[in-house]
Amino acid sequence: MPVMNIKKFSFTYPGVDHPSLKSITLPIKKNKITALIGPSGCGKSTLLRSMNRIHDLYPGNKYDGKIELLDLDTGKYQNILEIKKENEFIELRQKVGMIFQKPTPFPMSIFDNVAYGLKIAGIKNKSELKDRVENALKGSALWKEVHDRLDKSAMGLSGGQQQRLCIARAVAVKPEVLLFDEPTSALDPISTGAIEELIVELKKDVSIAIVTHNMQQASRISDYTAFMYLGDLIEYDKTENIFLNPKEKQTEDYITGRFG
Amino acid sequence: MRLLINKIFLGLSILSAGIGLAFLAWILITLFMKGLSSFHFSLFLNDLIEGGLRNLIIGQLILAALASLIGIPLGMTAGIYIQEYGQGKYASLIRDLSDIMMSAPSIVIGAFVYAIIVVPTGGTSGWAGAIALAIMMIPVVINTTDSMLSLVPRELREAGIALGASKYKVIIDIVIKAAKVGIMTGILLAFARIIGETAPLLFTSETSNYFSLNLNESFPSLTVSIYDLANEPEESSRDLAWAASFILTVIVLIINLTGRFITRNKK
Numbered sequence: 001m002p003v004m005n006i007k008k009f010s011f012t013y014p015g016v017d018h019p020s021l022k023s024i025t026l027p028i029k030k031n032k033i034t035a036l037i038g039p040s041g042c043g044k045s046t047l048l049r050s051m052n053r054i055h056d057l058y059p060g061n062k063y064d065g066k067i068e069l070l071d072l073d074t075g076k077y078q079n080i081l082e083i084k085k086e087n088e089f090i091e092l093r094q095k096v097g098m099i100f101q102k103p104t105p106f107p108m109s110i111f112d113n114v115a116y117g118l119k120i121a122g123i124k125n126k127s128e129l130k131d132r133v134e135n136a137l138k139g140s141a142l143w144k145e146v147h148d149r150l151d152k153s154a155m156g157l158s159g160g161q162q163q164r165l166c167i168a169r170a171v172a173v174k175p176e177v178l179l180f181d182e183p184t185s186a187l188d189p190i191s192t193g194a195i196e197e198l199i200v201e202l203k204k205d206v207s208i209a210i211v212t213h214n215m216q217q218a219s220r221i222s223d224y225t226a227f228m229y230l231g232d233l234i235e236y237d238k239t240e241n242i243f244l245n246p247k248e249k250q251t252e253d254y255i256t257g258r259f260g
Numbered sequence: 261m262r263l264l265i266n267k268i269f270l271g272l273s274i275l276s277a278g279i280g281l282a283f284l285a286w287i288l289i290t291l292f293m294k295g296l297s298s299f300h301f302s303l304f305l306n307d308l309i310e311g312g313l314r315n316l317i318i319g320q321l322i323l324a325a326l327a328s329l330i331g332i333p334l335g336m337t338a339g340i341y342i343q344e345y346g347q348g349k350y351a352s353l354i355r356d357l358s359d360i361m362m363s364a365p366s367i368v369i370g371a372f373v374y375a376i377i378v379v380p381t382g383g384t385s386g387w388a389g390a391i392a393l394a395i396m397m398i399p400v401v402i403n404t405t406d407s408m409l410s411l412v413p414r415e416l417r418e419a420g421i422a423l424g425a426s427k428y429k430v431i432i433d434i435v436i437k438a439a440k441v442g443i444m445t446g447i448l449l450a451f452a453r454i455i456g457e458t459a460p461l462l463f464t465s466e467t468s469n470y471f472s473l474n475l476n477e478s479f480p481s482l483t484v485s486i487y488d489l490a491n492e493p494e495e496s497s498r499d500l501a502w503a504a505s506f507i508l509t510v511i512v513l514i515i516n517l518t519g520r521f522i523t524r525n526k527k
Binding site for chain 2: 052054057059086089090091093094097098100101102104106107108116117120121166169170173
């Protein structure tokens with residue numbers, strides 16, 4: 001049962017007459033990692049940013065089709081494109097977390113960074129906050145490095161640590177889905193390895209969609225891969241099939257490096 | 261040939277920079293020599309009526325502080341509006357108006373406050389002076405807030421929103437914190453600027469020879485008194501004006517250096 005169902009989804013940016021995404025249909029499967037790959041401008045980030053409707057920060061976008069999110073408690077799907085109320089947006093973003101390309105630590109202490117989403121979710125109890133922050137940091141393989149300086153500014157961490165902190169921050173609110181927007185493209189190879197391990201570890205608890213420019217990364221960590229090109233979904237399949245046995249010529253050309 | 265032009269141009273640049281710096285040094289040296297020779301610690305203990313500057317220094321600080329109390333919240337909220345909420349025409353209109361206000365001659369602002377406050381209330385007052393200074397300060401604070409917020413990366417705002425925070429919470433908790441140092445520096449420089457202003461106070465607060473905390477009457481002002489004292493025929497008054505100028509310069513210098521120090525420490 002997919003945790004997210006994208007159905008005939010089209011997206012048009014304001015002031016542009018042609019859609020950036022054309023009738024995309026794609027499942028995000030539960031406790032799996034789905035990689036979105038394709039050359040720049042293919043719409044993979046646009047698609048990812050529609051899944052938590054972060055696009056709505058900037059007015060004037062046009063949507064069509066459906067993006068359904070499974071409510072794990074009730075087993076029912078909700079079309080997130082119909083969300084209009086502030087409290088529904090808050091709920092959506094607590095269910096669907098996001099990690100950005102550049103680490104985005106907030107200018108506050110390490111503890112407060114991880115506690116930020118929890119406080120917004122209304123958790124005020126100090127000991128509960130402490131436990132949840134500790135668990136999130138342990139879950140993001142950062143606890144050992146920062147447990148003795150939780151009250152220090154998060155800006156003093158290295159790039160890789162900052163990115164793991166952002167993952168901890170997103171994990172702390174116990175989302176159903178985590179969206180990764182090229183999470184390692186600003187990091188060195190060692191930090192990248194740590195993040196990749198972490199993402200694989202995380203799929204026990206959450207379902208993951210990841211946009212990546214790095215095809216090796218997609219083949220290393222993902223279970224399913226979607227190849228997109230110029231706003232179309234060209235091919236979606238198990239990752240091994242996409243990389244070893246692509247059905248479409250365009251997919252083959254892209255993964256063998258003939259264009260992109 | 262190109263090398264020659266290069267050398268001539270370099271020479272001219274150095275020369276004009278040198279002329280500028282020489283004048284600055286000249287001003288500072290004159291100020292320090294004349295100021296220090298008439299400077300005495302008792303100036304801080306006596307009011308102008310007793311030949312000291314105490315009431316004037318305190319009065320000037322109060323006027324500037326009061327102006328900040330009015331100008332900083334107004335300027336900051338306007339700056340936040342322009343950068344975070346304003347879209348299209350409205351925001352750019354306010355931005356343009358604020359830029360124009362920033363270059364408005366200070367005497368004009370003094371005259372404006374004279375017309376709208378001093379005349380209706382029937383006399384010069386500390387309030388009128390503080391408001392005139394606040395009007396000087398607001399566009400500077402708007403400009404600083406606007407440009408410092410614009411330096412905060414878009415991703416940081418998105419990261420806050422992606423955690424479920426509402427827009428105003430993201431602005432208050434994250435964006436302003438990220439821009440804090442820049443905004444503080446800008447405000448400090450704005451403060452340094454208004455504390456040395458004479459023209460906006462000339463017909464608004466005027467000045468007073470006595471110590472006063474009553475903002476409903478003419479209020480002691482260091483800058484206006486420097487202007488008055490310098491016009492007096494007695495040598496002693498002019499010496500006092502030099503000492504006052506020296507103290508004012510030191511105050512402005514300290515605030516400016518603090519501003520720079522904060523920025524440098526951040527980096």
